[in-house]
Amino acid sequence: MTNRLPVRFDSFDRVIQRMLKDCDEIVLFGSQSLRQGRRDSDWDVLCVGDIPPYPIKSGSRRVRWHSHMFSLDLVWTSRSELRSSNWLGSELAGHVAKYGSWLRGEGDWRTRTKVSSHAILAKRRRVEVRIDFQRAYASGLLEPYLVKHVTLLRRDIQRLSYLQNGLPVPVTPYLDSEWREHLDRDAICRVANSLGCDLEKAVFGNLEDTVSNYRKG
Amino acid sequence: MSESARAKIKKVVDELGGEIESGEDALRVFGRLDALASAILSYTSPKAKKITRATPLPEVLRRVAKTQGSAQGKLLKRAARKAKTLLAIAEEVSYGELDPEDVSRAEEARSELCDDLYAWIEGCADDK
Numbered sequence: 001m002t003n004r005l006p007v008r009f010d011s012f013d014r015v016i017q018r019m020l021k022d023c024d025e026i027v028l029f030g031s032q033s034l035r036q037g038r039r040d041s042d043w044d045v046l047c048v049g050d051i052p053p054y055p056i057k058s059g060s061r062r063v064r065w066h067s068h069m070f071s072l073d074l075v076w077t078s079r080s081e082l083r084s085s086n087w088l089g090s091e092l093a094g095h096v097a098k099y100g101s102w103l104r105g106e107g108d109w110r111t112r113t114k115v116s117s118h119a120i121l122a123k124r125r126r127v128e129v130r131i132d133f134q135r136a137y138a139s140g141l142l143e144p145y146l147v148k149h150v151t152l153l154r155r156d157i158q159r160l161s162y163l164q165n166g167l168p169v170p171v172t173p174y175l176d177s178e179w180r181e182h183l184d185r186d187a188i189c190r191v192a193n194s195l196g197c198d199l200e201k202a203v204f205g206n207l208e209d210t211v212s213n214y215r216k217g
Numbered sequence: 218m219s220e221s222a223r224a225k226i227k228k229v230v231d232e233l234g235g236e237i238e239s240g241e242d243a244l245r246v247f248g249r250l251d252a253l254a255s256a257i258l259s260y261t262s263p264k265a266k267k268i269t270r271a272t273p274l275p276e277v278l279r280r281v282a283k284t285q286g287s288a289q290g291k292l293l294k295r296a297a298r299k300a301k302t303l304l305a306i307a308e309e310v311s312y313g314e315l316d317p318e319d320v321s322r323a324e325e326a327r328s329e330l331c332d333d334l335y336a337w338i339e340g341c342a343d344d345k
Contacts, residue, residue, distance in 0.1 A: 129241045140225075140252070141251075143266075149251065
């Protein structure tokens with residue numbers, strides 16, 4: 001994957017420049033910045049400054065902002081926080097450092113990111129919640145809900161695998177193509193097994209059972 | 218609606234409990250609201266097995282409300298609003314935003330959502 005600036009249509013650029021005029025750094029990240037997103041995917045933007053830009057409410061760090069042409073998922077962080085181990089060790093910092101496209105600023109912090117044990121633990125807890133959900137509800141879900149939650153589980157296990165290997169987590173479309181093309185599937189399934197989850201069965205077994213029940217129904 | 222269908226939906230409603238105080242709690246809420254949407258669709262929509270999209274709970278409740286009598290429909294519409302509030306707060310919390318006010322608003326929305334759904338399930342027993 002290479003970093004490529006998205007096509008910056010006028011309104012996107014105008015909104016970003018106006019909304020984030022006081023920010024020192026503006027970074028596009030996520031699938032849109034790599035042109036791997038769907039047309040309706042959010043544009044993920046990290047902004048760095050002393051105060052959060054106006055769409056972000058006081059005490060908050062993130063907001064979804066919608067215009068009639070596009071949606072932004074805007075994340076704000078302060079300049080002082082950029083130097084903290086909490087930020088430098090986070091999943092988001094690792095991802096932005098590796099895959100982000102800087103629209104403003106230099107991102108001198110990006111060479112200092114390193115996946116922290118806290119980030120791994122946080123992802124592991126998310127995976128455990130998703131596994132618990134599968135155990136409790138998968139057998140009774142209608143197919144679209146089952147597909148959705150199995151996919152979310154599989155992606156989070158892939159992300160955990162990256163973090164455990166000290167690697168930045170790539171964008172979601174890449175995780176999906178990695179799974180489709182069987183890249184590192186054994187390693188991903190081993191991570192799932194270590195958490196008591198048979199991922200291939202969750203992905204294929206449950207779905208096959210459900211689809212077969214659908215056909216019978 | 219059959220007694221077993223009502224019991225199955227009620228069981229999922231029973232499990233909606235628990236405060237949203239962390240990102241993991243928010244994830245549990247997302248999952249359980251989807252489980253509830255799936256259960257309600259399964260037992261109220263004759264075309265449930267043909268659906269192709271994991272429709273969010275508020276939309277499911279609004280859709281099912283249109284098929285119900287006035288009183289039952291009102292309960293579901295109100296439940297849809299509460300589910301929307303709960304989802305919005307869970308989304309904020311899943312981003313790592315933990316505002317104590319939101320925690321109590323979420324608890325209020327969850328509790329009212331459950332009350333409305335229990336009342337609706339009760340009402341379904343009378344719809345023979």
